[in-house]
Amino acid sequence: MELQQIEDKLKTVLKPSRYRHTLGVAYTASCMAMVFDVDTERAYRAGLLHDCAKGFSIEKQRQLCERYNICLEGTLTKSPQLMHQEIAPFLAKDDYEEEDKEILSAIGCHTTGKIAMSPLDQIVFIADYIEPNRKIIPGLIKVRKLAFEDLDACAYEILNNTINYLTECGQEIDQRTIKTYEYYKNKKEN
Ligand SMILES: [Fe+2]
Ligand SMILES: [Fe+2]
Incomplete structure (x- = not known):
């Protein structure tokens, strides 16, 4: 699909604030791609599509998980x-x-991130966290600077902040988030 077609379609399925966030992620991802020698169109396209399922109700998302044989056990429940x-x-x-x-x-x-993310994986993961429409939370300014300097250090910082936040709120932390955090922590220390 052409980028314009994707944008038009997303605009009809996402609420306005989610669509604005989507554009923010796409533009941020393509700017980061310029810094880290990643294809900018690919980064923009990934940014556009990252929340394509977010417009559906949780019930509809559950049905889609069944349709695509996505296991609904563990953290997903x-x-x-x-x-x-x-x-x-x-x-x-x-x-x-x-x-x-x-x-x-x-x-x-x-x-959640994953172990040994590719530069594009990292860019989308980070752009989702830092795009300009996000409200300022503790640590965001540091993360935004790192996003254009060091992808591994930036990913580590986000995972660390996320785990601290979820722990404070008493929320479940997905195993992949923890594993990704440990991977980037090790990478940082070695
Ligand atoms: Fe998302
Ligand atoms: Fe998002």
Whole structure:
């Protein structure tokens, strides 16, 4: 699909604030791509598609998980907000004709991250956290600077902040978030 077609379609399925966030992620991802020698169009496209499943109700997302054989055990039952990440690669393929495996990988780990992320995976993961429409939270200014300097250090910082935040709120932390955190912590220390 052409970028314009993707944007037009997303505009009809996402609420206005989510659509604005989506554009923010796409533009931020393409700016980061310029810094880290990643294809800018690919980064923009991944940014556009990352929350393509977020417009559906939790019930509808559950149905989509069943349709795509996504296992609903473990954290997904306790943290249904993670379902949209699992659905995104399938939906991007079916509804937005996205075939680029690197893009599908990036949107499929944009919330939890994963071990040994590619530069594009990291860019989408980070852009989602720092895009300009995000409200300022503690640590965000540091993360925004790092985003254009060091992808590994930036990913580590985000994961650290996220785990601290979820712990403070008493919320369930996905195993992948913890594993990703440990991976980037090790990378930082070695
Ligand atoms: Fe998301
Ligand atoms: Fe997002």
